[in-house]
Amino acid sequence: MNKRILSILVTLLCLFSLCACDELFGAESQSGTVSGRLEVHFLDVGQADSALLLCDGESLLIDGGNSEDSSLLYSYLRNHGVKRLDCIIATHPHEDHVGGIIGALSYVNEVGTVYSPVAEDGNYFFNRMASKLKDFGVSVTVPSVGDRFRLGEAEVVFLGPVELKDDVNQNSLVCKVNYGEVSFLFTGDAERPAEKKMLETGEDLSATVLKVGHHGSASSTCYEFLRAVNPSYAVISCERNNSYGHPDDGLLSRLKDEGAEILRTDRSGHIVFTTDGAVLSVETEKEASSAVSADETGEDGEPYMYVGNISSKKYHRPDCSGLPSEKNTVYFYSLEEAIGAGFTPCGLCKPE
Numbered sequence: 001m002n003k004r005i006l007s008i009l010v011t012l013l014c015l016f017s018l019c020a021c022d023e024l025f026g027a028e029s030q031s032g033t034v035s036g037r038l039e040v041h042f043l044d045v046g047q048a049d050s051a052l053l054l055c056d057g058e059s060l061l062i063d064g065g066n067s068e069d070s071s072l073l074y075s076y077l078r079n080h081g082v083k084r085l086d087c088i089i090a091t092h093p094h095e096d097h098v099g100g101i102i103g104a105l106s107y108v109n110e111v112g113t114v115y116s117p118v119a120e121d122g123n124y125f126f127n128r129m130a131s132k133l134k135d136f137g138v139s140v141t142v143p144s145v146g147d148r149f150r151l152g153e154a155e156v157v158f159l160g161p162v163e164l165k166d167d168v169n170q171n172s173l174v175c176k177v178n179y180g181e182v183s184f185l186f187t188g189d190a191e192r193p194a195e196k197k198m199l200e201t202g203e204d205l206s207a208t209v210l211k212v213g214h215h216g217s218a219s220s221t222c223y224e225f226l227r228a229v230n231p232s233y234a235v236i237s238c239e240r241n242n243s244y245g246h247p248d249d250g251l252l253s254r255l256k257d258e259g260a261e262i263l264r265t266d267r268s269g270h271i272v273f274t275t276d277g278a279v280l281s282v283e284t285e286k287e288a289s290s291a292v293s294a295d296e297t298g299e300d301g302e303p304y305m306y307v308g309n310i311s312s313k314k315y316h317r318p319d320c321s322g323l324p325s326e327k328n329t330v331y332f333y334s335l336e337e338a339i340g341a342g343f344t345p346c347g348l349c350k351p352e
């Protein structure tokens with residue numbers, strides 16, 4: 001695989017400051033000395049969102065892309081030897097965030113805690129995830145702002161949603177991951193109203209890397225929020241030539257004005273940050289649009305065993321001539337799973 005490597009010492013300034021004025025760095029917000037390493041993988045899941053964090057032997061999945069990304073999630077975890085997910089954060093129950101989590105759950109043996117802004121939702125893909133979680137004996141936990149947990153030596157703290165609104169995107173779980181002097185802020189699909197509420201709390205929103213809200217839409221990442229975050233890097237998860245026009249031109253110029261280096265999954269593929277808590281490096285897949293060719297097989301040739309049609313509730317063999325449109329498609333890794341989800345076999349391809 002061709003790779004482009006950028007390696008930047010983002011924290012030199014911080015280290016100088018630390019020497020000069022120790023008292024500015026309270027023990028509360030900084031995790032102090034860390035001895036291992038944190039990897040943050042922003043997966044190229046097209047017009048969707050997914051990040052896998054690996055820290056000191058522990059793992060956290062933040063969103064899982066669309067249902068059609070299930071195979072990619074499955075392969076990615078397998079290729080990285082992740083048989084246990086210590087934590088899953090489903091930022092909000094939209095398909096492009098929770099749909100592909102099923103692929104991850106089809107691979108792992110164990111799941112720790114699963115966070116979501118709601119315990120129940122009418123969304124098909126959310127329910128599918130929740131019912132698969134029952135096999136692991138896990139139910140969804142709804143965190144409060146300020147709740148925190150450890151991922152290895154990293155600290156994860158929830159910063160939003162501050163106030164629940166009548167809009168699923170605004171209710172996205174927002175969390176910050178601190179590892180030594182380096183931090184990452186994940187915003188799901190939160191937009192301006194949610195950003196304003198977070199600003200009002202006076203919490204420390206600053207982060208070295210910002211996962212830009214809502215795939216780079218115009219309605220997210222307002223100047224005020226951006227100034228509070230003050231990121232060195234801004235990661236945008238979107239699909240090449242997507243119909244939404246993401247990322248928005250105005251947003252790109254806001255990010256440039258603030259001096260953030262912009263990384264986009266539509267151009268760079270998977271984007272992987274690695275840090276020891278002081279030095280941060282980033283590695284990206286080179287531009288390779290031909291690599292994005294999801295059909296019946298995943299990136300690694302991992303077969304979808306059964307293809308379900310959400311509206312007819314039939315499941316098919318992947319080579320059936322009567323496959324549903326992408327919008328109505330779900331993938332199953334076993335017959336058991338398809339039947340368990342209430343699907344019946346297609347009379348044409350007779351899957352068994």
Ligand SMILES: [Zn+2]
Binds near residue numbers: 097
């Ligand atoms: Zn989204």
Ligand SMILES: [Zn+2]
Binds near residue numbers: 092094168169189
């Ligand atoms: Zn959304």
